[in-house]
Every structure is written in structure tokens, then in C-alpha cells.
Amino acid sequence: MADLLGVAVLGAGHMGADHVRRLDRVVSGARVAAVADPDAERARDSVAGIDGVPVHTDVEAALDAPGVDAVLIASPGPAHEEALLAAFARGLPVLCEKPMTPDSAGALRVMAAEARLGRRLVQIGFMRRYDAEYEDLKALLDSGRLGRPLMLHCTHRNVSSPPGFTSEMLINSSVSHEIDAARWLLGQELTAVTVLRPAPSSGAPSGLLDPQFVLFETAGGALVDVEVFVNCGFGYQVRCEAVCERGSARIGEERAMTVTAGGGARAEVPQDYLVRFADAYDREVQSWVDAVRRGTVTGPSAWDGYAAAAVAEAGVLSLETGARTRVDLAPRPDLYA
Incomplete structure (x- = not known):
């Protein structure tokens, strides 16, 4: 076990528990060294069947647990900044689920702290960069075969929104993935x-502005539109079409099983992001573990986390005002050049 990367997982909810399972059963070269969650019972449940994993309700206790070499943060967004700074203070590399921080001010503080270290320690969990279809689309666009990209048309649908989900969270939680994917x-x-806000769906909770239509402008003159609909009722769908000067390419078509019976055919639709992007999460965490074991940190950086937060803030302001809103980014530190 000594040659395995010992990972402390912070947060044992839906995402954190899945990462515990992934580190224990899927990813090579790593092991779960500690788990922290304010709910001790939930933390214990996440490691049921895994011998010798200490559980904590305190983040710093988990970071200081014996054998911890790295950190995976899967706690709610408001807890990320404190956990990141605590990991930095210990020199621990981190894979942090998005959002890096809930706001751009916190993201700037995290970037400044990492820049003072003079080296990258954090990778942000924008897992679509590790999805095979997104990787193929990226390679095609970079090749120039279709000419300059002019537009991206994106769709992001969920079966239903969780309790407490707000109109602003359609932008800063759901669309944050499209923000990073478009930039990348x-x-x-x-x-x-x-x-833009169409009349809310009758399937949306009272007061929730769902769906929304989001239009981004880019520094290179391209346009990106996103339909985000988090109470569509039928499944989890993520699609993207790139329209270029000499052609187009589309990803995200259904790849699930089709069942034929009783005189008809029914195509299954994924109900959850952990199903649709299961392979992407596996590849993301494996890539992070491999890099850390080599002594490096790769993948989306704190700058990417900051840019996503700043764009999302502008999006929330546009949601509130109905007006086109500029995105003003701080100067990019040399560490992320």
C-alpha cells in the first residue's frame, strides 16, 4: 500500500461517495486514505467495505491523517476555498470539483495563494475535457479541417432540480460546465x-426560472448558445454542435441501449450525470493520480476555475437585469500562462 497515492476525500455526498468508490475500485495507483464530512454517518457509509479508512467531521483532521498524499474536494462549493488553502498550507496536490469557489473574489484569493507557492497544486474538476466525444471534437477543431469555428450550440438538460436549487444556480452550477467547455x-x-428567460416550465418548482437561454460572446468573435433546462422530466442530456466555416460537428447523441418490445422501440435516456459522464470521471481521476505520482499537476487550472466564476457572475447579473453583461477578467498570472 505504501506505493499507492493516499487520497483524502472531502465530502461524502453523491459526488464524494462516487469518488470514494472510484478510487477504491476503478483507479489504479491510489487508495482512499481518509474521508471527511460534517455528517459522520454519511462519511462512514461512503467507506463501508473498505478496511482501515479513518473518517472525520473536520477537514484539517482528514488532511493530517496518516498516509495522506493528496486531496480530492467534493464538498459543497462554499467550503472549497478553506479546504484549498488548508491543502496548500500542507503542500498537498488537489483535485477540486467545480466550482473552485462560488465567486470570483474567492477564486482570486485561491489563485494568489497558489501563485505565492510558485507552482500549481490544484486541478479543477471540469470533467468534460476528459470525455471521449469532447476530446474528439477538440482535436477536430484544433486541426483546422473545418475552418474557423463560428458558433457552438449547446444543450444541458436534467430530469429535475434538487431541493434548494435557485434560478442563479442554472448559470453558476449547471452552465458552468458549458462555460469551461466553450473556453477549452x-x-x-x-x-x-x-x-434570456422564456416562460418557466410548468414542471419547474414555483419561482424557479427554468429553462433559460444563455448567449456568450468570445474574444475571437464566435458565439455560444446554451439551452439549460433542469426540470425537463425525461432524462439527462448534454449536447454540443460546433458550426465552422467549412462544416459542422455534433456530439452528445444518444448512445444508450434501445429496447424493442410489444410492437415498439424505446431508447433509454441517462437519468444522471454520473451515468452520462462515468467514463469521463474515471479518466479524469486516473489522469490526476498519474500526474501527481509523477510530481506534476495538469488539467484545468485555478485560472480556469476563476474564469468560470467570473463568467458565471456576469451571467447571473444578466439574468437579473435582462441586459448584455461584459465579462472583465483580472490579468492572467504568469503561473497560468
């Missing part, structure tokens, strides 16, 4: 955002 696919920063 196009290699351009997003410079302005406009959020």
Missing part, C-alpha cells in the same frame, strides 16, 4: 453574456 474547445475567453 475554442481556445478563447468569453467576453460577454446575455441570459
